[in-house]
Amino acid sequence: MISLSYFEPETRSWQQISFSKLPAKIPADARVWLNLTDATADETLQVLQRFAIEPTLAEDFSRQRHPPKLEAQSNFTLLILRGYADADFSEYTASAQVNILYSQNILISRLHCHNPQLLAQLTPLIQPGQSIAIAEWVKQMVLAVSGSYLEKLINFEDEQSELEDVMLHRGSDEQMASIMRYRSVLRKINRNLAYQKDIFSDAIYEQQNPLLRHFSDTEIRDFYEKFERLHSMTDLYYDQLSDLVEGYLSTTSHQINERMKVLTIVSTIFIPLTFIAGIYGMNFVYMPELHIANGYFMVLIAMALGGIGGLIWFKIRGWW
Structure with missing residues (x-):
């Protein structure tokens, strides 16, 4: 219209x-x-x-x-x-x-x-x-x-x-x-x-x-x-x-990087410990360390020292 x-x-x-x-x-x-x-x-x-x-x-x-x-x-x-x-x-x-x-x-x-x-x-x-x-x-x-x-x-x-x-x-x-x-x-x-x-x-x-x-x-x-x-x-x-x-x-990217840094530190600390645990978890008949009376405690102490040493190293380097 x-x-x-x-x-x-x-x-x-x-x-x-x-x-x-x-x-x-x-x-x-x-x-x-x-x-x-x-x-x-x-x-x-x-x-x-x-x-x-x-x-x-x-x-x-x-x-x-x-x-x-x-x-x-x-x-x-x-x-x-x-x-x-x-x-x-x-x-x-x-x-x-x-x-x-x-x-x-x-x-x-x-x-x-x-x-x-x-x-x-x-x-x-x-x-x-x-x-x-x-x-x-x-x-x-x-x-x-x-x-x-x-x-x-x-x-x-x-x-x-x-x-x-x-x-x-x-x-x-x-x-x-x-x-x-x-x-x-x-x-x-x-x-x-x-x-x-x-x-x-x-x-x-x-x-x-x-x-x-x-x-x-x-x-x-x-x-x-x-x-x-x-x-x-x-x-x-x-x-x-x-x-x-x-x-x-x-x-957001910075927050993700911070989380990844924490995960990386945790992974770096536990990878050697997992390696030690894997060695002594093998089922071989002849493993001389298994017959040491205090072997279990010695390995735990070594693993603890390794983890603490890794944390100290990260702190010194300023990565943590």
């Missing part, structure tokens, strides 16, 4: 009309918002053909999953953004995909978002009786996308601090599994933020960038700084989690 909101400049009012009743020639001071979120593939194609959208832009716009992108034709600009729709970083189900085509007075949007709260933030706000610039709607969407990451990253800072304290005192495999999940999610959203940061970074230095049609240098730089800050935060958190993993593995 195509949802079409039309601002009539003469009556200065917003109307919900069907796509078939859209004027063939839209006045410059009119505003049109076509929401294709619930539209079928045929309806989407019908709208894109109506506004003569180039095939490459139409194909990218129609996709449910596409990396963030900025592209333009003579009168329309395609902007694809990805927001973060999950409650936290413990799992990553799917990004909030924002596909928009816009011109001076027309906005065509297609949103894919499973989070109702974020979906509401991404939906343009219509003020009764007021004509709003299409660029303001686009700006609202860009800020909503960046805000979907910022809130989660700020909350994650406290959670990561707790993880650091736990791993420092009593780290476990459960915490390690949580850290690995967090790292996986951060790595995925880091890619999205890198794409989006580059979109606005290029606009700062390109004189003919499509964003300059509707936004000032200050606004574009503000967009870039927001996504650059988010990208830096994900890099920082990812590196800190990596340090926690390396620290936990180093601690």
